[in-house]
Amino acid sequence: MNGIMTNQRKTNSLGISNDLHRSFVAWSLVIVLQLAAPCAAAETNLEPLKCDPALVLGSESCAKCHENEVRQWKQTPHCQTFETLHRKPEAKAITKRLGLSTVKRNDTCVKCHYTQQQKGSRVRVVDGVSCESCHGASKNWTPLHNDYGGPNVTKQMESAEHRQQRREASIAAGMNNPTNLYLIARQCLACHTTPDEQLVNVGGHQPGSPDFELVRWSQGMVRHNFLRTNGTSNATATPAELRVMYVVGVMADLEASLRATSKATKKAPFGTASAQRAAGLKRKLYEIQQLIEDPNVQQAMDAALMAPLKLNQQDVLASAAESVGKAAFAFAQSADGNDLAALDSLLPDTSKYK
Ligand code: HEC
Ligand code: HEC
Ligand code: HEC
Ligand code: HEC
Numbered sequence: 001m002n003g004i005m006t007n008q009r010k011t012n013s014l015g016i017s018n019d020l021h022r023s024f025v026a027w028s029l030v031i032v033l034q035l036a037a038p039c040a041a042a043e044t045n046l047e048p049l050k051c052d053p054a055l056v057l058g059s060e061s062c063a064k065c066h067e068n069e070v071r072q073w074k075q076t077p078h079c080q081t082f083e084t085l086h087r088k089p090e091a092k093a094i095t096k097r098l099g100l101s102t103v104k105r106n107d108t109c110v111k112c113h114y115t116q117q118q119k120g121s122r123v124r125v126v127d128g129v130s131c132e133s134c135h136g137a138s139k140n141w142t143p144l145h146n147d148y149g150g151p152n153v154t155k156q157m158e159s160a161e162h163r164q165q166r167r168e169a170s171i172a173a174g175m176n177n178p179t180n181l182y183l184i185a186r187q188c189l190a191c192h193t194t195p196d197e198q199l200v201n202v203g204g205h206q207p208g209s210p211d212f213e214l215v216r217w218s219q220g221m222v223r224h225n226f227l228r229t230n231g232t233s234n235a236t237a238t239p240a241e242l243r244v245m246y247v248v249g250v251m252a253d254l255e256a257s258l259r260a261t262s263k264a265t266k267k268a269p270f271g272t273a274s275a276q277r278a279a280g281l282k283r284k285l286y287e288i289q290q291l292i293e294d295p296n297v298q299q300a301m302d303a304a305l306m307a308p309l310k311l312n313q314q315d316v317l318a319s320a321a322e323s324v325g326k327a328a329f330a331f332a333q334s335a336d337g338n339d340l341a342a343l344d345s346l347l348p349d350t351s352k353y354k
Pocket of ligand 3: 077078085111112129133134184185187188189214218354
């Protein structure tokens with residue numbers, strides 16, 4: 001059923017020590033015997049969504065109804081990269097080393113730094129990292145996500161059942177709805193692990209954000225919880241929400257780091273950084289699991305154990321990443337943060353929020 005015993009090496013060609021490995025394996029065996037099979041993930045496409053320019057409406061389309069969120073976003077580098085990146089000498093140096101055209105015009109930089117929109121036959125860059133980079137290109141889901149059940153139904157009148165259906169419908173139509181935080185976390189990490197070997201090794205781009213951690217990185221300047229206060233203030237997340245967010249962040253990061261490692265073909269900065277990152281996240285997940293003994297976390301650990309953090313392991317690592325992603329989705333769907341107080345010692349102090 002699982003391949004716990006497959007990876008026996010202590011080191012590998014990317015220099016990652018597997019010292020932790022044996023305790024990890026021993027622990028896995030104990031937990032696997034204790035816990036029931038994890039729930040299957042719903043039929044949702046778990047790959048990070050690329051924004052289809054034909055379905056992008058742009059941040060201005062959100063501003064009509066989400067003015068506060070837009071104001072908050074404008075204070076972040078996500079918005080500002082639109083005005084700043086192409087002026088930076090370092091950006092020009094990277095494009096030059098890669099033999100690419102200007103920053104705003106080449107697919108490589110646009111993928112992570114910009115949002116493209118198609119109008120007629122023209123595709124233009126309209127925003128930096130925008131609402132839709134995280135929440136998904138919105139043309140198909142905007143009409144669904146705010147429909148309480150007809151023109152005369154208000155938020156107060158909506159049944160819990162309809163609310164759930166509405167959120168599911170928005171997700172089916174391509175929305176990364178925060179009701180399942182994993183859907184957004186995978187977006188963050190598809191960018192913040194920089195899974196592009198050439199960009200890092202040849203271009204000299206930094207290999208992602210090595211100190212990314214979802215709570216710390218999303219609860220400072222990025223936070224925009226105005227909905228839950230009816231627009232009166234930017235609410236902080238509850239401790240229960242933060243605990244779930246922390247675990248989802250580690251799992252999504254592990255998934256993305258395994259995916260990045262799967263693309264490594266050379267012993268050079270990209271492969272080394274990606275494998276080191278994945279090894280660090282395996283350690284963090286182990287730490288989490290010791291505290292909460294969760295079946296979905298266990299499933300992710302088992303999958304990660306099967307993945308040798310080595311060069312040219314595309315298929316094995318990509319398939320392990322997929323299993324970790326499924327487990328993260330299931331965890332985000334079902335976890336109740338009120339039961340996870342044991343994690344509080346792992347959460348970052350609010351003074352460390354970005
Ligand atoms: C016509 C008004 C309108 C527009 C345009 C709009 N929204 Fe919303 N949005 C709402 C309302 C109303 C809600 C609250 C739904 C609720 O009560 O749960 C909401 C909720 C949300 C949520 C929270 C998820 C949820 O299901 O509660 C997100 C995320 C969101 N909107 C993102 C966006 C983004 C991104 C855009 C632009 C691409 C956008 N919205 C455009 C009205 C709008
Ligand atoms: C896979 C996603 C990805 C791609 C592709 C990408 N970047 Fe980045 N880039 C990032 C992320 C994420 C950061 C922020 C890292 C951090 O601050 O931790 C960043 C940061 C930067 C910075 C530093 C910004 C600063 O504030 O000083 C420069 C310069 C840069 N990128 C240039 C480029 C150029 C030029 C390209 C195209 C050749 C490119 N990037 C392609 C994800 C990407
Ligand atoms: C489409 C790619 C993309 C996505 C998705 C994305 N980011 Fe970023 N992020 C970037 C880039 C690029 C930068 C750097 C911009 C610059 O400085 O020019 C950045 C910068 C940041 C910064 C500022 C870092 C610093 O040291 O100043 C924070 C914080 C951050 N991102 C958090 C997040 C979080 C949390 C998520 C998910 C909820 C997320 N990002 C999703 C691409 C992305
Ligand atoms: C960097 C990724 C990122 C970007 C960019 C982003 N969001 Fe969000 N958004 C999130 C995350 C993550 C959450 C869940 C927040 C949480 O639990 O702290 C969220 C939650 C929300 C919510 C629900 C907040 C609540 O009170 O419950 C709304 C509404 C929303 N986003 C709208 C927008 C709009 C509009 C934009 C553009 C102006 C935007 N978002 C840009 C990541 C992002």
